[in-house]
Amino acid sequence: MSRTTNARVRSSSSNQTHELTFQQHETESPVLPVAQLEHLHSFRPDIVDWIVQQTQAEAENRRHSLNRINFFIFAQRVLGQILAFLLGLSGILGGGYITLQGQPWAGVAIATAVITGLAVTFLTGRENKQPSSSNQKHTSTGVKPR
Helix, strand or coil: CEEEEEEEEEEECCCCEEEEEEEEEEECCCCCCHHHHHHHHHHCHHHHHHHHHHHHHHHHHHHHHHHHHHHHHHHHHHHHHHHHHHHHHHHHHHHHHHHHCCCHHHHHHHHHHHHHHHHHHHHHHHHCCCCCCCCHHHHCCCCCCC
16 A cells, blocks of 8 residues: 655745645555656666665565564553453452452442442543544644645
8 A cells, every 4th residue: 555645845935936846655565657767767777676675675664564563462451351350350359359358338339449440440431532534634734635
């Protein structure tokens, strides 16, 4: 998958017009845009192979980093589930112990508070993790992608 982002800024005065263009190209493969490779080959043919090798190395590094990130996200979610289970179990067992010691209302209150707290955390935690819009990160620079 590839993505090209362009940004252009123009400034006009009474005598002159200035233009500044930024271009960024992201790809998962070592294939760069053909027009850029042809332009580079026209004045520096020896460096085209090096560019392709460096692009391939960068893509491999990006895939490796993405695999690590995915593993850590998975481990975080599994560990969160295990810890939530242990917290709920300890709340229920603690409430049961308090109930057996002669304080039934206190035991029920503790067990109910723990279960309610976990339920609220799970339900509101999913609502707060909505993906942000990709346009939000470009508004701080004042330049919007084309």
